[in-house]
Amino acid sequence: MALHAKQTVTAPPELVAAGQTLGVVGAGVMGCTLIRGLIDSGAIARERIWASAKTAASCEKAARNLSVPVEQDYRNRVATSGLILLCVKPRQAAGVVAYLRAAGLRPDTLIISIMAGATTELLESMLATTNPIVRAMPNTPCIVREGMSVVCAGTHATAEHLARAQRIFEAVGQCAAVDESHFNAVTALSGSGPAYQYLIMEAFADAGVRVGLPRQLALKLVAQTALGSAKMVQKTGRHPAELRDDVTTPAGCTIGGLMMLEDGKIRSVLARAVEEATEIAERLAPAVNPPAAR
Numbered sequence: 433m434a435l436h437a438k439q440t441v442t443a444p445p446e447l448v449a450a451g452q453t454l455g456v457v458g459a460g461v462m463g464c465t466l467i468r469g470l471i472d473s474g475a476i477a478r479e480r481i482w483a484s485a486k487t488a489a490s491c492e493k494a495a496r497n498l499s500v501p502v503e504q505d506y507r508n509r510v511a512t513s514g515l516i517l518l519c520v521k522p523r524q525a526a527g528v529v530a531y532l533r534a535a536g537l538r539p540d541t542l543i544i545s546i547m548a549g550a551t552t553e554l555l556e557s558m559l560a561t562t563n564p565i566v567r568a569m570p571n572t573p574c575i576v577r578e579g580m581s582v583v584c585a586g587t588h589a590t591a592e593h594l595a596r597a598q599r600i601f602e603a604v605g606q607c608a609a610v611d612e613s614h615f616n617a618v619t620a621l622s623g624s625g626p627a628y629q630y631l632i633m634e635a636f637a638d639a640g641v642r643v644g645l646p647r648q649l650a651l652k653l654v655a656q657t658a659l660g661s662a663k664m665v666q667k668t669g670r671h672p673a674e675l676r677d678d679v680t681t682p683a684g685c686t687i688g689g690l691m692m693l694e695d696g697k698i699r700s701v702l703a704r705a706v707e708e709a710t711e712i713a714e715r716l717a718p719a720v721n722p723p724a725a726r
Contacts, residue, residue, distance in 0.1 A: 445595045445596050446596075447514075447596055448476065448480065452514030452515075453481065453482055453509065454476055454480060454481050454482075454514065455481075455483065455484070455506065455510070455513045455515070455516045456482070456484070456516075456519055457484050457516060457518050457519065457520060457528055457532075458483075458484065458485070458519035458521075458524075459483040459484060459485040459490065459494040459498075460485070460490075460519060462519050462570060462572075462574065463494075463519035464483075464498060465574050465575050466517060466519070466570075466574070466601075466603070467481055467498050467500065469574065469577065469603035469604035470600060472603070475600070478500055482500060482501045482503070482509050483502045483503075484502065484503055484504065484506040487504070491503055507536075510535035510536055510537055510541075511535065511538060513538070513541055514538075514540075514541055514542065515541065515542045515543075516537075516543055517545075517546070518543065518545040522549050522550055525545075525550055525558065529559055533559065533560075537559075537561070539561055540563070540564075541563055542565075542566065542597075543555065543559070543563050543564070543565045544565075544583075545565065545568065546568045546570060548569070548619055548623070548713060549713060549714075549716025551567065551612065551615075552567050552586030552587065553586075553587075555567075556586055556588070562588045564585075565587075566583055566584070566585055566586065567583065567584050567586065567612060568597060568601060569615060569618050570604070571625060572626050573605060575604075577603075577605055580605055580607075580625075581606070581607040581608075582609070582618050582622075583597045583598055583609055584609065584610055584611060584612040585609075615713075616713040617706075619709070619710070619713040620710040620712075620713055621709075629658065632658075633651075633654050633655060636654045637651045638650075640653065676690075
């Protein structure tokens with residue numbers, strides 16, 4: 433009888449060490465989504481999470497919804513935090529970084545930023561420390577645990593830091609590690625991608641109404657068809673062109689519809705949308721530059 437080598441199961445990395453907390457600076461839609469995902473997945477106990485928001489009303493609302501402390505003034509929490517998620521707008525980067533430094537940021541605290549346009553190099557220069565930094569780009573389907581996120585490591589971040597970051601975003605969908613040179617394109621394709629999909633779905637639902645379907649039925653058909661088609665690509669591993677051919681019979685209605693879409697140059701229009709969004713993403717970086725020294 434053949435003997436099988438004993439397999440070693442590697443435990444996922446702890447997000448923060450014992451006695452440390454995880455902070456989320458910016459308890460907006462994505463910040464709150466990540467907190468819920470972390471708690472629901474059991475990645476970290478609710479009692480070890482804190483968050484911040486800009487206004488008292490926002491703090492009160494987030495604290496009520498999440499059952500975690502959410503405060504405008506979080507300086508007393510920074511020194512005990514082993515991981516801090518920056519979920520603020522790019523224009524707030526300089527102020528938040530200065531606040532963290534003044535509050536006694538630990539040199540080993542992992543900083544994970546989801547700010548569009550804020551490179552790891554820029555954040556490292558703003559912090560002027562050796563803190564490990566991971567840059568991330570999630571998208572809004574994280575809200576329903578079907579997000580697509582990417583992460584990359586800064587100069588001082590190790591494979592273990594990257595694994596901790598991936599664990600966070602895998603709590604709300606899928607996550608992949610990519611080279612930072614791809615981030616602007618990722619921002620345009622998957623970060624902005626849900627908006628493109630919603631526009632396409634709306635257009636198809638309107639088309640269904642145009643040919644006589646009740647609007648709610650048309651929208652249900654479109655949404656489930658989009659979901660099923662995406663899962664077909666994921667689960668079969670086949671190229672979309674192959675799957676399209678399975679649906680396209682000779683002289684059928686599908687090939688007629690496809691030819692109309694091709695006549696409308698749908699491929700080039702969609703490609704141009706991503707190209708334009710990529711160029712805009714490249715221009716976001718100057719907005720987060722810290723003020724020049726005088």
